[in-house]
Amino acid sequence: MEQKIETGWCQGCGNFAIRDVLEKVLRELPVPRNKIVFTSGIGQAAKMPQYLDVNHFNGLHGRSLPPAVGIKLARPDLTVIAYSGDGCMYGEGGNHFIQTLRRRLDITILVSENQVYGLTKGQSSPTTGLAVKNDLSPGGNPNLPLNPLALAVTMGAPFVARGFAGDKEHLKALILEAILFKGTAIVDILQPCVSFNKVNTYAWYRERVFKLEKPLTDRYEAIRMADLWGEKIPIGVIYRNDEAPCREIKEIFQVPLTKADVASRLNMRCVMMR
Amino acid sequence: MEFNVLIGGEGGQGAFSVELELTEVLTKLNYHFFATKHYMSRIRGGHNFHMIRIADHPVHALNGGKWEMVAALDDETEALHKPDLREGGIFLSRAMTKEVGEESKKLFGEIRSANTVMVGIVLAVIGVTPESMAEAAEPGRAEYLKKGSDFAVQWGIAGAFPVSRAAVCLVKFDGNQALAFGALLGGCRFMAGYPMTPGTSILHYFSDAAQDLPVHFEQAEDEISAINMAVGASYAGLRSMVATSGGGFALMQEGVSLAGITETPIVVAVAQRPGPATGLPTRTEQGDLNFILYAGHGEFPRVLFAPGSIVETIELARKAFDLADRYQIPVFLLTDQYFADSVQVTEEEDIPLEVITREYPLFDATYKRYRLTEDGISPLTFPGLSDSMVRLDSDEHDEEGKITEDPDMRKRMMDKRLKKMGLLEQEAVLPTFYGAGDDAAVVLCWGSNRLIVKEAAERLNADGLSVCVLHFGQVYPLTPAMITPYHLEAKKRICVENNATGQFAGLLKRELGIAVDQSVLKYDGDCFTVEELCRTLKGLLT
Numbered sequence: 001m002e003q004k005i006e007t008g009w010c011q012g013c014g015n016f017a018i019r020d021v022l023e024k025v026l027r028e029l030p031v032p033r034n035k036i037v038f039t040s041g042i043g044q045a046a047k048m049p050q051y052l053d054v055n056h057f058n059g060l061h062g063r064s065l066p067p068a069v070g071i072k073l074a075r076p077d078l079t080v081i082a083y084s085g086d087g088c089m090y091g092e093g094g095n096h097f098i099q100t101l102r103r104r105l106d107i108t109i110l111v112s113e114n115q116v117y118g119l120t121k122g123q124s125s126p127t128t129g130l131a132v133k134n135d136l137s138p139g140g141n142p143n144l145p146l147n148p149l150a151l152a153v154t155m156g157a158p159f160v161a162r163g164f165a166g167d168k169e170h171l172k173a174l175i176l177e178a179i180l181f182k183g184t185a186i187v188d189i190l191q192p193c194v195s196f197n198k199v200n201t202y203a204w205y206r207e208r209v210f211k212l213e214k215p216l217t218d219r220y221e222a223i224r225m226a227d228l229w230g231e232k233i234p235i236g237v238i239y240r241n242d243e244a245p246c247r248e249i250k251e252i253f254q255v256p257l258t259k260a261d262v263a264s265r266l267n268m269r270c271v272m273m274r
Numbered sequence: 275m276e277f278n279v280l281i282g283g284e285g286g287q288g289a290f291s292v293e294l295e296l297t298e299v300l301t302k303l304n305y306h307f308f309a310t311k312h313y314m315s316r317i318r319g320g321h322n323f324h325m326i327r328i329a330d331h332p333v334h335a336l337n338g339g340k341w342e343m344v345a346a347l348d349d350e351t352e353a354l355h356k357p358d359l360r361e362g363g364i365f366l367s368r369a370m371t372k373e374v375g376e377e378s379k380k381l382f383g384e385i386r387s388a389n390t391v392m393v394g395i396v397l398a399v400i401g402v403t404p405e406s407m408a409e410a411a412e413p414g415r416a417e418y419l420k421k422g423s424d425f426a427v428q429w430g431i432a433g434a435f436p437v438s439r440a441a442v443c444l445v446k447f448d449g450n451q452a453l454a455f456g457a458l459l460g461g462c463r464f465m466a467g468y469p470m471t472p473g474t475s476i477l478h479y480f481s482d483a484a485q486d487l488p489v490h491f492e493q494a495e496d497e498i499s500a501i502n503m504a505v506g507a508s509y510a511g512l513r514s515m516v517a518t519s520g521g522g523f524a525l526m527q528e529g530v531s532l533a534g535i536t537e538t539p540i541v542v543a544v545a546q547r548p549g550p551a552t553g554l555p556t557r558t559e560q561g562d563l564n565f566i567l568y569a570g571h572g573e574f575p576r577v578l579f580a581p582g583s584i585v586e587t588i589e590l591a592r593k594a595f596d597l598a599d600r601y602q603i604p605v606f607l608l609t610d611q612y613f614a615d616s617v618q619v620t621e622e623e624d625i626p627l628e629v630i631t632r633e634y635p636l637f638d639a640t641y642k643r644y645r646l647t648e649d650g651i652s653p654l655t656f657p658g659l660s661d662s663m664v665r666l667d668s669d670e671h672d673e674e675g676k677i678t679e680d681p682d683m684r685k686r687m688m689d690k691r692l693k694k695m696g697l698l699e700q701e702a703v704l705p706t707f708y709g710a711g712d713d714a715a716v717v718l719c720w721g722s723n724r725l726i727v728k729e730a731a732e733r734l735n736a737d738g739l740s741v742c743v744l745h746f747g748q749v750y751p752l753t754p755a756m757i758t759p760y761h762l763e764a765k766k767r768i769c770v771e772n773n774a775t776g777q778f779a780g781l782l783k784r785e786l787g788i789a790v791d792q793s794v795l796k797y798d799g800d801c802f803t804v805e806e807l808c809r810t811l812k813g814l815l816t
Contacts, residue, residue, distance in 0.1 A: 008677075035658045039506065042668070050667070050677055055657040057509050058667040058677075059502060060532050066466075066499040070506025070514070071657075073490055074464055078510065078658050099495035252463050253511050254634065255488035259627050262458045265483055266625070267301065270294060270448045270617055271475045 005051050009044060014165035014191030014202075015112055019051050021172045026054060028172075029079070029179060036079045039068040041093060044119045045085030045112030045191070062092025065100040065109070072105050076249040079179065080107045086188075087117045090126040090146050097148075101155040101184055104247040108179045109186045111148065114193035115200055122196035132199065149226035149238050152186045153219055158244035159185035160222065161237045164209050165192065166202050170235065177237065183246045190235070205233065212236030276329035277400050277435040278337050280355050281392070283347025286318035291389040292345075293324040295412070296396055297617045299419075300328065301446040302410035303402060304439045308333045310616040312800065315471070315555040321350045328400055330438045334583065334618055334725035338803025342435050343399060345392065347371050364399065364431050374425060378418070387418045394422015401436035443622040449613035449722075450517075452584045453543055454479035456591025457515055458489070461599075461630045462541065464514040466492045466503035468522060471555050472611035473545040476517035497522040501529030501540070508538050509666055511656035513595050513632070517543040520562045521552065527569045530604050534574030536666045537644070537652070537691065539598035539605075541591075546610040548799050557799030558612035560721055560772040563781065566606050567750055573688070575601065575695045578750040579703070580608040582724025584620045586747050587613075590703065596630050597701070601694050602654060608749070610772065612801035613722035636660040642673040646686060650693030695751065702753045707760060708732075709742020715766040715815055718790060720746040720778050723770050723802060730807040739815050749778065752785040762788055768814055770794045770807065 009015050026033060038049035042061035049056035057067050068082040082089075089097055089111045100109070116134070117123040123136040127148065131140035152160045159181045163171040171189065178185035190209070192202050208231065215237035216222040222239035283289040293309055300307050307328045314320035327333050340360035346352045346368050359365055371392070378388035397407055397419065407419040426432040447455065454476050457465075467477040481491035490512075494500035497518055504514040516526060523544045533540040544566060548559035566578060577597055581587040587609070594605040637655055641662030645652045652673075657664045665675030670687060672678045708728050709716070719727045724745040731743045744760060746752070769779040769790040776793040783789050794810050796802055 032658075034661060034663065037510075037657050047677070053663070055664050056666065056675070057506060058669065059505070059536075060528055060668055063498070063502045063529075063532075066494070066502030067506030067509065069492070069499075070464070070466065070503035070508075071510040073492055073503070074507035074510035074512040074514075075656075075658065095495055096499055099499065250488070250490065252488045252490055256631070257458065257461065257463070257488055257629055259629055261487050262455070262629055263627055264486070265455060265458060265479075267446055268451060268479065268482070269298065270446075270451065271478045 007051055008047055010195045012194040014114065014193065015045060015048065017165040017168055018112060018171070018189055018191060019048060021168050021175060022048070022052055024172055025175050025179070026052065028176060031079050035077065036081065037071055039071065039080065039082045040064045041084040041088035042119070043085040043088045043117070046083065046088055048083045048112070062088055063096065064088060065093060065096040068107050069100060069103060069105060072107050073249055075253055076251065081110060081179065082107060083110045085112045085118070086115065086127045086148070087125040090148055094126065098151070098155055101152060101157045104245070105184060106182055106246050107184055109184070110175065111186070111188045112191040113188045114191045114197055115145070116193050116197045118193050118196060134196070147226060148186070148188050150223050153222045153226055153239045156244070157186055158183040158241040159237070160226070160239040161185070161187045162235045163187050163189040164205055164235050165189060166205055167209070167235070170211060174236065183244055208233045209235045212238070215240035217241065275437055276327060276333065276337070277342045277437050278325070278327045278339070279343040279345065279396055280323055280325050280341050281345045281347065282321065282323035282351030282355055284319050285314060285316055285322055287347045288386070288389040289322055289324050289347055291386070292392045293326065295390060296326060296393045297446060298412070299393060299397065299407070299410045301444065301619060303406060304444050305437065306330065306332050306440050306444065306619060308335060308616065308618045310336060310612065310801070313556050321348060321354070323351065323355065328437050335729050336801065336803040338805030343396070345371060364434060366395070370429070378421065381421065382418060390415050390418035391422040391425065394419035395426050398423040398426030398432040399434050401433045444619035445622045445625055446617060446619050447584045448475070448615060448617045449584070449587060449609050450475040450545065451479055452587040453591050453607060453609060454483070456588035457541065457595065458483060458487070459588065459626060459629050460592040460595030461513045461632060462515050462595055463489045463512040464504060464507040465517065466494045466500040466507070467517050468494050468497050468500050470519045470522040472547055472614040473517045473519045473522070473543065475614070476543060476545070497525035498529065501526040501542070502532070505529055505533050505536070505538050505540055508540055509656070509664070511634070513539065513599060515541040515543060517545070519545050519547050520549050520565065523562070523566070523569065531570035531572055531574070532668050533604045534570055534572060534576070534691070535668055535670070537602035538666065539602050541594045541598050541605050541607065543607040543609070545614040546608060548797065554799045556611065558610045558772060558801050559797060559799065560610055560777070561774070561797070563608065563749065563773070563777040566608060567781070574691055575603050575698060576606065576750070577603065577698055577748070578606045578608060579747060580721035580749045581747050582721055582745050584618060585624050585626070586724070588626055590747055592626065592630060593703070597698070599632055601651065601698060603694060608721060610722050634659060637662040643675045644671060644673045644687065646673055646690055649697060650690040699751050699753045702751060702756065703748040705744050705746045705756050707742065707744050711742070711760070713742040713765065714740040715742070715768060716760065716762060717741060717743050717811065718746070718767060718769045718778070718782065719743065719771070720749050723772065726802050726804055726807060727770055729804045730811060733804065733808050734811060734815070739812070741811065741815060746778070749781065752781065754786060757786060757788065766791050766815070768792045768794060768811065770802070772796050772801065
């Protein structure tokens with residue numbers, strides 16, 4: 001099934017399964033391949049678009065979302081998918097994550113969630129559990145983990161989901177649903193890191209994950225569900241709101257800007273000193 | 275003939291509104307004028323003052339001599355500026371402006387009408403008739419202006435300093451408007467920004483244009499996001515820009531570097547203000563030249579423009595988009611608070627109006643975004659237009675945009691990008707020269723000092739001093755062709771800059787081997803005035 005492809009990932013990495021799923025998603029999406037753009041940041045997960053046959057903008061660490069916003073605003077005809085890891089998306093890019101949700105754009109945010117920094121070799125990420133030990137936090141991580149799903153629901157994101165790299169069919173359906181959803185859609189994907197996260201392994205997840213039968217539509221119930229972690233971990237669509245209006249974007253690309261258009265901006269009133 | 279007026283007051287008292295409205299009406303009446311301001315970083319209180327020079331000839335700098343008129347909306351104005359009133363000048367005391375306020379409120383029912391009445395007073399002083407005022411008045415405000423005229427008559431100052439109108443048709447801009455206007459002519463369609471004085475009004479101008487024109491403005495959560503959005507929009511096919519000041523630009527640097535390695539066109543406007551850090555938020559300086567010259571990690575080509583007039587700003591802003599697009603590089607537009615906030619008029623027929631358009635060449639599935647070519651420029655296309663996949667990476671990459679760590683490919687990609695520098699040097703914008711050619715001394719300057727230095731040199735010439743001016747609108751790259759015709763080595767060389775360390779003089783030395791004999795530096799937050807510069811230069815030249 002998996003295509004032979006040279007990657008920067010470790011053997012057994014959860015990202016392989018996600019890549020496999022994304023290949024199928026790209027084939028099954030009712031969107032021409034050349035109209036799809038992946039943006040990403042930096043990290044092991046952020047290399048994902050490099051291993052797919054698709055347009056990509058592999059930008060800077062923490063900055064997968066601002067270019068996604070720029071691309072979507074410039075070209076609403078493109079299907080824009082931002083892909084990165086938990087460190088990139090919720091740490092370095094944490095404010096972009098919050099602010100992008102506020103923009104109400106029709107983009108999809110996919111996150112390889114492994115609760116650890118992989119590329120820099122094993123430091124705490126924003127989702128690392130309290131007291132988890134690693135080389136940079138030998139006394140244990142002093143910080144509470146960020147809950148991306150609860151945060152997204154709180155911020156008004158209309159489609160919030162969690163997938164698991166260990167269940168490819170379920171994940172594929174989830175990602176397809178997210179991309180086809182009209183509005184900002186987030187899928188946080190549990191992705192075991194075989195090299196640096198010895199706690200949240202495939203086996204650990206398999207004992208805990210359970211599939212939600214159908215999406216929750218009540219925000220407060222969704223937050224409660226997003227808060228569930230430990231003995232039982234829900235996967236599936238945590239929250240879906242089909243009523244949330246998506247922002248309308250003006251078509252600009254290749255629309256001519258004429259001499260008269262610009263001349264109309266002559267002798268404009270000056271604004272107060274700013 | 276000219277008339278210089280200063281209006282001072284606390285923030286929120288209306289001095290700024292007076293300047294705004296006066297410049298509107300003066301433009302409608304077709305007067306030559308130059309207006310600038312000294313204001314504090316606060317919404318209310320403090321002491322701000324607005325300086326307007328109205329003349330029967332083009333004026334593009336503060337005179338710096340005595341005032342023909344000082345209007346005091348607060349007590350501080352009297353203490354600070356009355357001593358600079360010329361003999362026979364008009365002083366509108368605090369008591370008089372209070373009377374204007376009270377009477378206006380009584381007559382028109384709102385205190386803000388007093389601002390327009392003040393405008394009427396100034397207009398009456400330069401000889402504008404109530405009939406002309408009525409023609410130029412904003413709807414419903416002719417009465418207010420007329421009341422100003424009445425005050426002037428009552429106080430015996432109507433027509434005290436008559437100035438005649440221009441014979442040519444004039445158009446009004448502040449520096450930021452000129453920059454944004456030039457950006458539109460350059461085909462800019464996307465701007466993302468986070469407000470920062472003195473760059474903010476560029477965002478306002480663009481956001482306003484976006485209401486009617488096929489352009490988009492997005493307010494970003496921070497400057498990091500702003501530049502990453504703009505680089506994204508540029509990748510998607512829109513000519514894009516960001517605008518900020520030094521502190522905001524500090525946050526944008528990684529995005530500049532991103533544009534550098536990904537060869538994504540981007541224009542960055544930086545309206546400088548005094549640093550370090552928050553510095554003097556509402557004052558002027560040319561302190562960020564070195565910063566912008568070296569901003570962004572790694573080595574990649576760039577161009578820096580620092581225009582010094584309204585027309586030059588429009589032209590260079592337009593050119594910036596063309597260069598950025600053709601060479602797939604970041605191009606910078608450096609201005610400063612003084613230029614950004616100064617309102618002035620320019621002859622309408624000098625304003626360029628041609629919009630630059632771009633082609634959208636299509637390629638097939640074999641397209642490689644970073645194809646190695648003779649001149650280092652790879653054909654640029656955008657996602658979704660054809661079977662071509664457009665793959666961009668901030669990592670070093672191969673021709674297809676795939677990450678590589680191969681030393682040979684790394685070197686080839688570096689050489690490819692840096693090769694553009696040679697072509698950019700051939701396209702360099704030459705400096706502007708004012709003088710005879712055989713002058714004994716030359717004043718070198720860049721950016722907003724252009725027309726202040728020009729007028730100072732004209733006055734010195736009139737006094738019999740042999741001095742010329744060379745102004746650099748392009749400050750990087752600097753090329754030998756820029757200076758060869760002027761035999762700088764045979765002249766006494768003086769460099770005028772608004773900074774403390776003579777950054778441009780240092781750049782001239784490094785890039786062209788030209789050492790200046792003397793630097794005239796100002797870094798107290800204020801601009802030079804013509805008179806002040808004349809005094810300083812005279813001391814150096816005699």
